[in-house]
Amino acid sequence: MHDRIDILIHELDRFEPTPYVLNDLVAVWRSWGLDVRVQRDASAWGGPGVGLMHVDLTRVPRRHAQAASAYRRCLNGRVLDISKRVISGQIVRRGDGYTGPVIVKTNLNYAGGKELEHAVRRPFGFLAKARNRLPWVFRSALGKKEYPVFVSPAKVPWLVWLNPDLVAERFLPETRDDGRFHVRTWFFLGDRDICVKYVMKRPVAVGSDIEGLSLEDSVPELIRRRRHELGFDYGKFDYAIHDGVPVLFDVNKTPSAGKLRTHPDFPGLMRHLAEGIRPWLDGASAPRHGPSTPGSVRAD
Numbered sequence: 001m002h003d004r005i006d007i008l009i010h011e012l013d014r015f016e017p018t019p020y021v022l023n024d025l026v027a028v029w030r031s032w033g034l035d036v037r038v039q040r041d042a043s044a045w046g047g048p049g050v051g052l053m054h055v056d057l058t059r060v061p062r063r064h065a066q067a068a069s070a071y072r073r074c075l076n077g078r079v080l081d082i083s084k085r086v087i088s089g090q091i092v093r094r095g096d097g098y099t100g101p102v103i104v105k106t107n108l109n110y111a112g113g114k115e116l117e118h119a120v121r122r123p124f125g126f127l128a129k130a131r132n133r134l135p136w137v138f139r140s141a142l143g144k145k146e147y148p149v150f151v152s153p154a155k156v157p158w159l160v161w162l163n164p165d166l167v168a169e170r171f172l173p174e175t176r177d178d179g180r181f182h183v184r185t186w187f188f189l190g191d192r193d194i195c196v197k198y199v200m201k202r203p204v205a206v207g208s209d210i211e212g213l214s215l216e217d218s219v220p221e222l223i224r225r226r227r228h229e230l231g232f233d234y235g236k237f238d239y240a241i242h243d244g245v246p247v248l249f250d251v252n253k254t255p256s257a258g259k260l261r262t263h264p265d266f267p268g269l270m271r272h273l274a275e276g277i278r279p280w281l282d283g284a285s286a287p288r289h290g291p292s293t294p295g296s297v298r299a300d
Contacts, residue, residue, distance in 0.1 A: 002048065002049050002050050002073075002280075002281050002283065003033070003034050003035055003049075003281070004034070004035040004036075004037070004047070004048070004049030004050070005026075005029060005034060005035070005036045005037070005049060005050050005051075005052060005277070005281075006036075006037050006039045006045065006047065006049055006050070006051045006052070006071070007022065007026070007036065007037065007038045007039065007052050007054050008039050008042075008045055008051050008052060008053050008054055008055065008064070008067075008068055008074075009038060009039065009040055009054050009055060009056070010040070010055045010056065010057060010061075010064065010118075011040045011041065011042070012117075012118050012121060013040070013054075013055070013056050015038050015054075016038070018256070019256045019257060019261075020054075020254060020255070020256055021187060021236075021255050021256060021257050021270075021273070022052075022054060022234075022254070024257065024270040025189070025270060025273060025274045025277075027270075028270055028271055028274035029274060029277065034281075035049075042063055042064050042067040043067070045067040045068060045070055045071070046067070046070025046071060047070075047071070048072075049071070050071065050073045050074070050075070050277070050280045050281060051068055051070075051071035051073065051074035051075070051077070052074070052075040052076065052234065053068050053074060053075065053076040053077055053079065053253070054076075054253070054254050055254075056114050056254040057109075057114055057115060057118070058081065058082055058083050058107075058108045058109040058110075058112075058114070058115065059080065059081045059082075059083065060079075060080045060081070065077075065080055073280045073283075075189075075233040075234050075277075075280065076231075076232065076233050076234055076235070076253050078231035079230065079231055079232055079233075079235070079253050082109050082230075082251050082252070082253060083107050083108060083109065084105060084106070084107045084108075084167045084169070085107055085167060087226075087230065087248070087250075087251050088167070088169055088248070089247075089248065090169040090170040090172060090247065091167055091168070091169060092153055092168040092169060092170055093168075094153065094161050098153060098170060099152050099153070099154075100152065100170060100171070101149060101150065101151055101152065101170075101171035102149070102150045102152065102153050102155075102156055102168045102169065102170065102171055103147055103148070103149045103150075103168070103169050103170075103171040103203075103204075104147060104148050104149075104150070104156065104160055104166055104167070104168050104169075105142070105147050105166070105167055105169060106140065106141060106142050106165060106166060106167070107164070107165055107166065107167045108140065108141070108165065109250070109251075109252060110252070111141055111142050111143060111147075112139075112140050112141030112142065112165065113141055115140070115141070116128060116129075116132055116140065116141040128140075136148075137157050137159040137160055137163060137166070138159065138163065139163075139165070139166075140165035141165075142166075145202070145204070147204055149171055149203075153168065156168055171203075172240070172242040172247045173203035173240060173242065174240035174241050174242055174247075176199075180199050180200060180201060180211065181199075181200045181201070181202065181203045181240075182197055182198065182199060182200070182240060182241070183197075183198045183200055183203070183204075183238055183239075183240055183249070184196065184197050184198070184216060184238070184239050184240060184241075185198065185236055185237070185238050185258075185260075186219050186223060186236060186237045186238075186239070187235075187236045187255065187257075187260075187273060188227070188232070188234065188235065188236070188237075188273075188276070189233070189234045189273050189274070189276030189277060190233065190234075190276030190277065190278075190279055190280070191276055191279070192272055192273050192274075192275050192276035193219065193273070193276075194215070194260075194269050194272065194273060195215065195216035195217075195218070195219050196213050196214070196215060196216065196260055196263075197213065197214050197215075197216050198210050198212070198213050198259065199211045199212040199213070203240075204249075210258075210259045213259055213260065213262070213263065215263075220239075220241070220246040222245075222246045223237055223239050223246050223248060226248055226251075230251065232251070232253065234253065234276075235251060235252055235253045235254075235255055236251070236252050236255035237250070237251050237252075238250040238251075238252075
């Protein structure tokens with residue numbers, strides 16, 4: 001059994017001050033007596049322990065991906081690009097025949113915020129900052145509350161179609177009779193998972209708009225299959241059920257817990273999720289691309 005876990009992060013990332021789910025899992029693992037280290041220097045990656053890729057960018061830089069291969073076991077070592085154009089099945093293109101409502105988002109994960117944060121810290125970072133002060137159709141990063149919805153592709157500003165950092169998606173929310181929305185978030189690590197259903201004022205998951213949450217006792221097979229296809233060992237998926245069909249909105253390999261922290265048994269949920277690391281530690285045939293059997297926490 002390996003007793004060391006290396007958390008592999010980008011050198012510009014902050015880890016401990018950020019409310020990542022992984023910080024809570026690390027606390028559990030350390031309480032078991034495991035040696036957990038946060039590794040910023042990619043040149044030092046590798047060894048007999050277990051690696052967990054936690055580079056908080058949409059696309060993992062090539063040098064980080066190559067360095068992670070030095071581990072015999074590296075969770076999320078295959079998850080290298082989670083841009084919308086890679087993970088979404090709802091992309092709308094001009095002239096594709098779709099005429100329904102459209103939502104415009106950033107192609108980059110987390111509304112492009114992490115890439116902008118890194119860009120402004122590099123030489124000529126003032127140019128990236130200046131670009132993202134322009135009107136939204138020119139920008140690479142948008143606040144999630146800024147994601148606009150249009151009644152049809154014909155109403156989308158033509159500059160959006162020319163901006164490679166923005167994407168138009170079919171707007172397929174899960175609506176309620178009272179005008180609220182449901183968004184479901186599936187957290188998983190190996191064969192352990194937690195699924196949360198949020199009641200929201202807006203269709204995009206923004207903490208201040210969440211009015212309630214409850215635990216779900218199942219995850220649609222279509223969503224589980226997408227995890228398998230995308231090669232995720234750890235992370236979270238946001239989805240909804242639109243007209244009875246599961247629709248994947250977003251994936252994240254470096255998730256934060258958000259409103260889940262308000263659940264009265266949040267520590268217990270994290271202990272449950274933390275158990276998903278054991279197959280990698282034990283040296284067994286760890287599930288590389290998704291769980292072989294459901295492991296959801298049951299709703300009370």
